[in-house]
Amino acid sequence: MRFFEIQPVTIPTFKFAYSVEIGKFRHSFNRVKDFLELCVLESGSIEQRHADGRTERIYPKMFSPLFCTDICTALSVGEGINRHTTVGVAMQYTFKRYDSESECNVADLKRRMKENFIILVPYHEDISEIYDKAISIIKSIGISLSSESPAEKGMALSRYFALTSLLTDFVLRRLDDAQSVLPPSEVLYASRAEGYINENYAKRLTVEDIADFLEISSGYLQHIFRHVTGMTVVDYINSCRVTNAIKLMQSRGLSLKEASLNVGISDPAYMSRLFRKVTGLSCREYMGRKFKE
Numbered sequence: 001m002r003f004f005e006i007q008p009v010t011i012p013t014f015k016f017a018y019s020v021e022i023g024k025f026r027h028s029f030n031r032v033k034d035f036l037e038l039c040v041l042e043s044g045s046i047e048q049r050h051a052d053g054r055t056e057r058i059y060p061k062m063f064s065p066l067f068c069t070d071i072c073t074a075l076s077v078g079e080g081i082n083r084h085t086t087v088g089v090a091m092q093y094t095f096k097r098y099d100s101e102s103e104c105n106v107a108d109l110k111r112r113m114k115e116n117f118i119i120l121v122p123y124h125e126d127i128s129e130i131y132d133k134a135i136s137i138i139k140s141i142g143i144s145l146s147s148e149s150p151a152e153k154g155m156a157l158s159r160y161f162a163l164t165s166l167l168t169d170f171v172l173r174r175l176d177d178a179q180s181v182l183p184p185s186e187v188l189y190a191s192r193a194e195g196y197i198n199e200n201y202a203k204r205l206t207v208e209d210i211a212d213f214l215e216i217s218s219g220y221l222q223h224i225f226r227h228v229t230g231m232t233v234v235d236y237i238n239s240c241r242v243t244n245a246i247k248l249m250q251s252r253g254l255s256l257k258e259a260s261l262n263v264g265i266s267d268p269a270y271m272s273r274l275f276r277k278v279t280g281l282s283c284r285e286y287m288g289r290k291f292k293e
Helices: 106-115 128-146 150-181 184-200 207-214 218-229 233-252 256-262 268-279 283-289
Strands: 003-008 013-022 026-029 035-043 046-050 055-058 062-067 072-076 082-090 093-098 119-122
Touching: 013 128, 013 150, 035 128, 035 150, 062 119, 082 128, 082 150, 106 150, 119 150, 128 150, 184 207, 184 218, 184 233, 207 218, 207 233, 218 233, 233 256, 233 268, 233 283, 256 268, 268 283
Parallel strands: none
Antiparallel strands: 003 093, 003 119, 013 082, 026 072, 035 062, 035 082, 046 055, 046 072
């Protein structure tokens, strides 16, 4: 699970809260000072393209926050209507991103939460178990903001805090579940393996190399890596190589063959097959979509 730890500095003031239906669209988001948007996708599919080269898909019942530092383009994918329910606020805050449960010291996080007001929000995660309630709260915020009654308007802030409390509890439950299922040693080994792969993906890299680095058997590494991350070691290496090849093609204008050599793959035909396996598209289709609409 990916999530953010947010520490508010000021009380939020509302910019908007609504549900919207839209067909084909393409929106660009630039940095907006002291801005935070909390959004739930109800239908359709959205692709986010980030300034650092990351491309991510958002599907129904997934939660998607947008931060003051974000620079990205969001566009509809496929046919049909996209519907999302969202609330945006102006608020000073600090935040930290976690790309997996293994990156978080849960005991330390809970200690800090006792000392400070901290919000936890999932990032591009399925929130099916709290989906209906999250949608209901955001819609109720919109109703409060549009009301002529001062008393009703005043309810918007308490409802916003109810939403952030709901999201925080959701993340904490997931963290507790992960801790109860995964032995700390497995999480540590998997985390170190990810770090080693991220630093060495451009070299010749095998499961045995990583296992030797960790001083464990390759069989044990493959078992715990899949247990912790949900991916095989090889799939993680391949995903890392394709992701970084995309960054090189987008930022430096390299061909697939040139980018392949820079991420440790000397056979362009193999890289083409790998590219489709990881992204679901050929390189030509994927890069061509960058310039559509």
